[in-house]
Amino acid sequence: MSLELLFHPMSSFCQKALIALYENDTPFTPHMIDLGDPASRAELTDLWPIGKFPVLRDHTRARTVPESSIIIEYLAQHYPGKVELVPADADLARQVRMRDRFFDLYVNVPMQKIVTDRLRPEGMHDPYGVDEARKLLAIAYDMIESEIGTKVWIMGDGFSMADCAAAPALFYANKVLPIGKAHRKVAQYFDRLLARPSYARVLEEAEPYLPLFPK
Known part of the structure; x- marks a missing residue:
């Protein structure tokens, strides 16, 4: 799939991004990160050295998009669906x-x-x-x-x-x-x-x- 989400299911900010993806049935590959595992953490920090999730990777556009609000804005712009999460107005x-x-x-x-x-x-x-x-x-x-x-x-x-x-x-x-x-x-x-x-x-x-x- 074009979209890959680095996240953890318990994180409130990751949940926020997941809601947006599920609202519009946006296809994506879930990539769970375990911050307690150095190798898993490195997968996150290699993309976003701040080391916080969620981080969205758009492989089609070769874009790395961190931060839940920015991820939702990005989805609204490039992968819009039936639910307009960010109004056009x-x-x-x-x-x-x-x-x-x-x-x-x-x-x-x-x-x-x-x-x-x-x-x-x-x-x-x-x-x-x-x-x-x-x-x-x-x-x-x-x-x-x-x-x-x-x-x-x-x-x-x-x-x-x-x-x-x-x-x-x-x-x-x-x-x-x-x-x-x-x-x-x-x-x-x-x-x-x-x-x-x-x-x-x-x-x-x-x-x-x-x-x-x-x-």
């Missing part, structure tokens, strides 16, 4: 990108701060940083509650790149700061994301690895 596209950034920076990043702290050795924890991350997540939940209103998806009736970002971000955030009754609309939106066939498939594939999530 420039103003709508800007709004999608803003919401995509919101879920990445203000849901995913603070969630990862809390999770990473759980993996630190005794005596190396950062309680202040974790507390700040929890506060930021709570603010993000408040903003999503206000934003979603009666909409089906974060932009309205159409599923977009922003929803690709929201699904894994909220899935893992809910594990570190549960979406409670104060955020009823967020919870309902999250339920719709879980039921979306593309994300249901992603979670099914991630299931064997989810017990590794730090508690």
